[in-house]
Amino acid sequence: MPRLEDPLVVGGVHVPNRLYRAPLLECAGNGPDAVDTLVADLEPAAKAGAGLVCQGATIVRAEGGCAAPNMTALADADFAADLRRLTDAIHRHGSTIAIQLEHGGLRSMETWHAAYRREHPDLQQLAVSRPPRLLRLLDRAGFLAYDAHVMSTEEVYELAADFGRSAALAVDAGYDIVHLAGANMGIVHQFLSPFYNRRDDEFGDGVRFLEVVHDEIRERAGDVPLMTKVPAETSAPPFVRQRLGRAEAVTICERLADVGYDALVPVTGSVFWDMSIVKGEFPARAWSDERFRDGYAESFGGTGRAALVALGNWVESLWYDFEPAWNAGLCREVRERVDVPVLAEGGIRERGEMDELLGRDCDMVGMARPFYAEPELPARLLDEEGSVAADTRAVCENCNNCTVPQAAGESGVCRTPSVLARAGExxxxxxxxxxxxEESGRK
Structure with missing residues (x-):
């Protein structure tokens, strides 16, 4: 059985070990300090020994498509050239770096962020098909605002070309791997999901979009290793009848491996952007913090609506309680059917758990939220001598106080005193x- 410290080859790129920092929102934007922010957020994981560091969702167009405030876009050659400072910093520590490319589609800020909509009144969401009826009802109720532009076949090809252009800029900037944001209700997920995709052209088969994106990246960026998340909508509420099942997700993974994707990240979730992707506790501290109150009101259209969003968040937390390694079973099914590396993330917290997952369920293991509290977490989990205790675990308590303030434009950081105190110790x-x-981790 492979160990966490063992190397792995992904599409010809040598990854020094099997622990990776999964994509997170860095909230760096594209301003003059953007690259410095990315270096500050990502370099500690590489310095601490992570074999692969994934930059969070990065938008493939200069305007529109951001799912949260201050997301970075990669559509400009000058900005890409400056990103070389980031990739060089990661490589100096012997690590590798991936960039996750995305467009939010119907999940974009032009749908849900009230202040952003006021500032960009002419900006429409890109849509795979007309928004589903349930979402149109939320539009009529005033919680969301849809002015969706359903893409023509030609426009879908152009969007795929944008993914290719951004991938080419990433290669020029020194990134080792291109990672597509294929889940969490982004545009790729919307192509794959029968809840969103009711097209009658060739892209009615959502995998076709990923085939075209693959071809665009190969044409524009060469043989850079390419991987993607693949969603199974197993956590969707029971009243959602059109959904992507587990068997369908496995079949999609098989098709993508045949197309030429070099690694796959199977994940479970909902058809909605909800707590199925960050299972854990209701972030009461984040919602009650007065520092973020005005930001929530700006985002959601007033204090009353912000309170309703918080209530919905509480209900979701009851439905989507934390589960250790919640994607492991799906990863195992995929790994049994494909010949490319399968990466597992979602609720993985303990070294012994990682050892059990490797070789049985997956080929690499990743964590995301724990890095907000412990940017150098790999130093406690990796050990060439094999003497790290099996119960060594991240200090993250899955409280989600790190994530909710990002809707108000705040950075993703740990805000829970007990977690910060343990990390400080x-x-x-x-x-x-x-x-x-090795020695201090045992204390």
Whole structure:
């Protein structure tokens, strides 16, 4: 059985070990400090030994498509050239870096962010098909605002070309792997999902879009390793009858491996952008923090509507309780059917759990939210001598206080005192010093 410290080859790229920092929102934007912010957020994981560091969802167009405030876009050659500072920083530590490319489609801020809509009144959402009836009802109720532009066949090809152009810029900037945001209700997910996709052209088969994106990236960016998330909508509420089932998701993975995708990240979730992707506790501290109150009101269209969103968030937290390694079963099914590496993320927190997953369910294991509290977390989990205790785990408590303020434009950081206190104790014990990690991690 492979160990966490064992290397892996992904599409010809040598990854030094099987632990990766999964994509997170860095909220860096594209301003003069954007690359400095990305370096500050991502370099610690590489310094601490992560084999692969994934930059969070990065938009393939200069305007529109952002699912949250301050997302970075990769559509400009000058900005891409500056990103070389980031990739060089990661490579100096012997790690590899992937960039996750995305367009939000119906999930974009032009749908849900009230202040952004006021500032961009002419900006429409890109849509695979007309928004589903349930979402149109939310539009009539005033919670969302749809002015969707359903793409023609030619426009879908142009969007795929934008993914190719951004991938080419990423290769020029020194990224090792291109990672598509194929889940969490982004545009790729919307193509794959029968809840969203009711097209009658060739893209009525959602995999066709990923085939065209693959071809565009190969034509424009060469043989850069290419991977994507693949969703199974198993967490959708029971009243949603049109959904992407587990068997369909496995079949999609088989098709993508045959097309030429070099790695796959199967994940479960809903047809909605909800807590199925961040299972855990209701983030009460984040919702009650007065520092974010005005930001929530700006985002959701007033304090009353913000309170209703918080109530919905609470209900979701009851439905989507935390589950350890919640994508493991789907990953195992996919791994049994494809010959490319399968990456697992979602609720993975403990070293012993990682050892069990590797070789049985997946080929690499990743974490996301825990890095907000412990940017150098790999130092505590990796050990060439094999003496890290099986119960060594991230200090993250899955409270989600890190994620909700991002809707108000805040950075993704841990805000829970007990978690920060434990991370501080570990830092004082030099647990994040790779040279001392083995000894201090046992204290």
């Amino acid at each position: 570990l830092r004082n014990a030099h647990a994040y010093d790779r040279a001392n990690a």
